[in-house]
Amino acid sequence: MWRTCLLLGSALWLAAIAPADAGSAYVSNEKGNTVTVIDTDSWSVTNTIKVGQRPRGIEFSRDGKFVFVAVGDDDTIQVIDTRTQAIVDTLPSGPDPELFTQDAAGKVMYVANENDNTVTVIDLEKRARLGDIQVGVEPEGMTVSPDGKILINTSETTNMAHFIDTASRQIVANVLVDPRPRFAQYKHDASELWVSSEIGGTVSIVDPAKHAVTGKIEFAIPGLRREAIQPVGIGITRDDKTAFVALGPANRVAVVDAATHAVSKYLLVGQRVWHMDFTPDEKYLLVTNGISNDVSVIDVAAQKVIKTIQVGELPWGVTIAKP
Amino acid sequence: MFRWLIGAIAASIVVAHALAAEPVEIGIGYLGRPGTKETLSLIEQPAANNGVAGAQLAIEDNNTTGKFLDQHFTLEEIHLKPNADAVQAATALVEHNGFIIADLPADELVKVADALRERGTLLLNAGATDDRLREEDCRASVVHVAPTRSMLADALGQYLVWKQWRRWLLVVGSHDADKLYADALRRAATRFGAKIVQERSFEDTGGARRTDSGVTLIQRQMPVFTQQAPAYDVLVAADESEVFANYLPYRTWDPRPVAGSAGLVPTSWDASHDQWGAIQLQNRFVKLNSRRMTALDMQAWTATRMIGEAASRTNSGDARKISDFIRGPDFQIAAFKGKPLTLRDWNLQLRQPILLADGRMVVSVSPQEGFLHQFSELDTLGVDKPETKCKLR
The missing domain is CATH 3.40.50.2300 (Response regulator)
Incomplete structure (x- = not known):
């Protein structure tokens, strides 16, 4: 059923029908083996969906009709139909999938498989595995460049960002960053790639053309040890002016001037803040707080936490439909 | 070779x-x-x-x-x-x-x-x-x-104190390594405010560790060995030589948990x-x-x-x-x-950080919350800079 929908998912067809689930955020709860659905107008929990074991990476399909969730301990990616909010299919990822990304058209998915040092390439229409790319030890962070030509994968024990040509599926460059790189995010103008290092405590700014680290964002919070500051999730606004960085057990989200890379503010959120996503209008940013089992809602313009929503056990990732 | x-x-x-x-x-x-x-x-x-x-x-x-x-x-x-x-x-x-x-x-x-x-x-x-x-x-x-032994002992000591098990019955083996571990445990007790209510030593009299029907004998020996102890919260065993510690859990005279070389064990992994x-x-x-x-x-x-x-x-x-x-x-x-x-x-x-494991699960990870240090909380484990006798050369 969903396969036919995807096949029909051309631009025209999409324009005619609004996404089924524009005002919803889906949160993966790593320990609870559930996905919590939040209504982003009323900020209330509307549903809790039982999924496979250890759900972590979570993302809407490009057409907004499905939510993909990587269930690592079941070695697969489950597909949730956002209309019925039921699991309708699975994707053939490799073992222990954690994070994944899709190309702009929503036709190809790239999955980081932590257990065998590979990135798996999946054809989303055929639900078939197209191949594997050998990368460093413990692949994790995944993103595609704005022009779609380069796939970035970070490997946590090799401590590199691998630049992979999406056409040839060959690694074209490797950039060494600080220990345990977790997440990678391009600026929308493609001028910079940001890579967070959980154990290194920094965000590396990489020049995507030169394949070189050109700067590092460091964080200092009065009263907190350096070791407690562990950057993970990154969100950059569409105008590339403001960035938010989740600092893990520091229980704060840093607000960063994306042009100067200066940290302007630390927002106190819940415990062990991990990943984040913006609402489509970028008015709000939702961040997952693993240990306090909640999601904080940040007012992006005011740079304030306005709401906390209880979700399932150990919330990890969050995705919000983009119309 | x-x-x-x-x-x-x-x-x-x-x-x-x-x-x-x-x-x-x-x-x-x-x-x-x-x-x-x-x-x-x-x-x-x-x-x-x-x-x-x-x-x-x-x-x-x-x-x-x-x-x-x-x-x-x-x-x-x-x-x-x-x-x-x-x-x-x-x-x-x-x-x-x-x-x-x-x-x-x-x-x-x-x-x-x-x-x-x-x-x-x-x-x-x-x-x-x-x-x-x-x-x-x-x-x-x-x-x-x-x-080091002192890092391991401090990791255990912090947890026992956090748990409010402050009265320790220390049982020490008769080999040199056991005694060194006991030294580290005594030091941990002093540093973190625990009290060793009594020490006992367990002599290694030799003999095989594995015998048919040996379990019957151990079940009689261990309660006797641990009886008439002053009131204590936890038995801490220093037995790197593997002579007795693993015989203690569930066999102490008083129903008390065991830690150190058996029971709750501090370890790097x-x-x-x-x-x-x-x-x-x-x-x-x-x-x-x-x-x-x-x-x-x-x-x-x-x-x-x-x-x-x-x-x-x-x-x-x-x-x-x-x-x-x-x-x-x-x-x-x-x-x-x-x-x-x-x-x-x-x-x-x-x-x-040092793990505290019971053989099936990791129970806790030290340093424990609240044990503070001016540079790094990890330096609350083991011998710290002001006390060191090391002169690197």
């Missing part, structure tokens, strides 16, 4: 980089004196490759990274026979290797370090927990990856540890070795990864450059403990 070379992975590496230059070879020596140690519990019997199996996995990890940097790591192993001379073996190893990962008793480690001093070879102590190696017997050429991405390392280890990962395996893995990490950061295969970087201010290593591990610059001991 027998030795062999691990170079098998070489063939698979070069493929990815058709245009790449010849990779830089980085040789690491592993020098171990296999323990003939008998354990009370059958499931704790060390495997023949205990320790070195961790180094072998880290060589694979280093080479996965190395293929992107044109670096290739090899491991040359020497497992000493009972009468073999460690210094002679070490001298042979440094012919082809810039580093030695050592799992040696304290005396031999010092001898090897002194013999190689002129060459400047970096030794990474993966096995010996003796505090004196980081204190009066410290050497500028020896980095300590294994935690446990097969059940799965936090902070550790599950990935555990999975890789089981896949390679068809058994679970021990503390010694982890210490050897960490030592080997430290060399790999320094080789990536310096983008060099030069042993001197790598060794200096490891001992320098910018070195840190990720080792699945939730925070970066760094070296104490005054004695080259690796700072690390």
